[in-house]
Amino acid sequence: xxxxxKPTSKGLLIVVSAPAGCGKDTILGCVRDSCRNLHYSVSAxxxxxxxxxxxxxxxxxKTHEEFEELIKNDKLLEFTEYAGNYYGTPKDFxxxxxxxxxxxxxxxxxxxxxxxxRIFPDCVLVFILPPSFDELERRLKKRGSETxxxxxxxxxxxxxxMSYVKSYDYIIIxxxxxxxxxxxxxxxxxxxxSVKRGTPVID
Amino acid sequence: xxxxxKPTSKGLLIVVSAPAGCGKDTILGCVRDSCRNLHYSVSAxxxxxxxxxxxxxxxxxKTHEEFEELIKNDKLLEFTEYAGNYYGTPKDFxxxxxxxxxxxxxxxxxxxxxxxxRIFPDCVLVFILPPSFDELERRLKKRGSETxxxxxxxxxxxxxxMSYVKSYDYIIIxxxxxxxxxxxxxxxxxxxxSVKRGTPVID
Numbered sequence: 432x433x434x435x436x437k438p439t440s441k442g443l444l445i446v447v448s449a450p451a452g453c454g455k456d457t458i459l460g461c462v463r464d465s466c467r468n469l470h471y472s473v474s475a476x477x478x479x480x481x482x483x484x485x486x487x488x489x490x491x492x493k494t495h496e497e498f499e500e501l502i503k504n505d506k507l508l509e510f511t512e513y514a515g516n517y518y519g520t521p522k523d524f525x526x527x528x529x530x531x532x533x534x535x536x537x538x539x540x541x542x543x544x545x546x547x548x549r550i551f552p553d554c555v556l557v558f559i560l561p562p563s564f565d566e567l568e569r570r571l572k573k574r575g576s577e578t579x580x581x582x583x584x585x586x587x588x589x590x591x592x593m594s595y596v597k598s599y600d601y602i603i604i605x606x607x608x609x610x611x612x613x614x615x616x617x618x619x620x621x622x623x624x625s626v627k628r629g630t631p632v633i634d
Numbered sequence: 635x636x637x638x639x640k641p642t643s644k645g646l647l648i649v650v651s652a653p654a655g656c657g658k659d660t661i662l663g664c665v666r667d668s669c670r671n672l673h674y675s676v677s678a679x680x681x682x683x684x685x686x687x688x689x690x691x692x693x694x695x696k697t698h699e700e701f702e703e704l705i706k707n708d709k710l711l712e713f714t715e716y717a718g719n720y721y722g723t724p725k726d727f728x729x730x731x732x733x734x735x736x737x738x739x740x741x742x743x744x745x746x747x748x749x750x751x752r753i754f755p756d757c758v759l760v761f762i763l764p765p766s767f768d769e770l771e772r773r774l775k776k777r778g779s780e781t782x783x784x785x786x787x788x789x790x791x792x793x794x795x796m797s798y799v800k801s802y803d804y805i806i807i808x809x810x811x812x813x814x815x816x817x818x819x820x821x822x823x824x825x826x827x828s829v830k831r832g833t834p835v836i837d
Contacts, residue, residue, distance in 0.1 A: 560834070614827055
C-alpha cells in the first residue's frame with residue numbers, strides 16, 4: 432500500500448462562456464501558457480474565420496452544408512445556433528481526455544454550456560464578463576472585424592446572456608488581463624482541491 | 635449609475651481544521667504574509683501555551699475556571715472539548731468583520747467547524763492533511779513539545795477526524811509548504827468569484 436495521499440484521477444472539464452469582445456481567448460491563451468496540462472476542446476462552427484485565427488486551433492471552420500453533415504452523422508456532442516451561425520462540440524475528445532485524467536477547457540456559448548452541463552454534471556462553468564457594456568462595445572469596435580450592425584447584435588446578445596450567469600459556477604470580470612488570468616487559474620486550482628470531486632486517501 | 639461591475643461586499647469566512655502537526659499555522663502564516671485583507675479570529679483555549687506562541691495572537695490562553703466563566707457569561711459563539719481541553723470562539727469578532735466586508739480565517743477542530751457551519755452556512759470549510767499518518771507522527775515528534783502519550787493520542791484523533799473530511803469543502807495536502815500555501819490562496823480567490831456568493835452587476 433502506498434504511503435502517499437492519492438488525489439482523484441479524473442480530469443476536470445472547465446466550460447467557459449463570454450460575450451464576444453470580453454477577451455476570453457486572450458485570457459485562455461495566458462492560462463494555456465502557464466498550465467501545460469490543460470487541453471482545449473476545439474469546436475466546429477460555420478462563422479467566418481477572423482484575422483489571426485487558425486483552422487483546428489481556434490475552431491474547425493465549416494460550411495453550413497458540412498456542419499449539417501456532422502449533425503446527420505452524429506459526430507457532435509451538442510450543437511446550437513448563435514447569432515446566425517452553428518457552433519458544435521465534437522463527440523469524442525472530451526470524454527476521452529477526462530477519463531485519461533486530463534483537464535479540458537471548452538469555450539462555448541450559454542445554451543451550449545447548459546447542454547454540456549447536462550452531459551457532464553461535474554463540469555465547472557465559468558462566465559467571463561466585461562467591466563461594463565460600454566467597454567464591451569468599445570472593444571468590439573476596436574477589433575474592427577465586424578460591421579456596426581453585428582456589433583449592436585453582439586452587445587444585445589451579451590445583455591441577454593446576463594440572465595444565464597446565475598447558472599454558472601464562477602464569474603470572472605476581465606478588467607485587467609493579468610488579474611483575470613490569475614482568477615481563472617485559481618478557479619482550476621481550487622476545484623481540484625474540492626471535496627465534491629472525491630477525497631484523497633491518507634494511509 | 636456607476637459604470638463598473640460591483641463585486642459582492644460581504645466578507646468570506648474561511649474555517650480551517652487540521653490534525654495537530656499538519657503545519658496549519660505555518661501555512662496560515664504564509665497566507666497572512668501575502669493576503670493583508672485577511673483577519674484571523676483568535677480562539678480561546680485551556681490548552682498549554684507552546685514555545686513561540688503568543689497570548690492574543692495564537693490563542694487567548696485561559697484556565698479551566700476562566701473558560702467556564704466565558705461559557706457562563708455567554709461570551710462564546712461556540713465551544714467544544716478536544717484532547718482534554720476546551721476550545722471556543724469569541725462571540726463578537728466574526729459577524730462584525732464579515733458585515734464590514736472583511737475576510738476572516740478561523741482555526742477550529744472538526745466539531746467546532748460543524749458548529750460554525752450551522753451558524754454561518756456560507757462559510758468555506760478547509761481541511762489540511764498530512765501526506766501520511768507516519769509523516770504526521772514524525773512531525774509531532776520533531777516538534778518536541780508533547781509527550782509520547784499525547785502524540786499517540788493526537789495521531790489517533792487525526793485518524794478519527796478523517797471521517798469528518800467529507801463534510802468539508804476543500805482538502806489541502808501539506809506535502810510542500812509553498813504548494814499548500816498557494817492552494818489555500820487559490821481557494822480564497824476562487825470562492826470570491828463563486829456565483830453562489832452573489833453575481834456582480836454590469837451596467
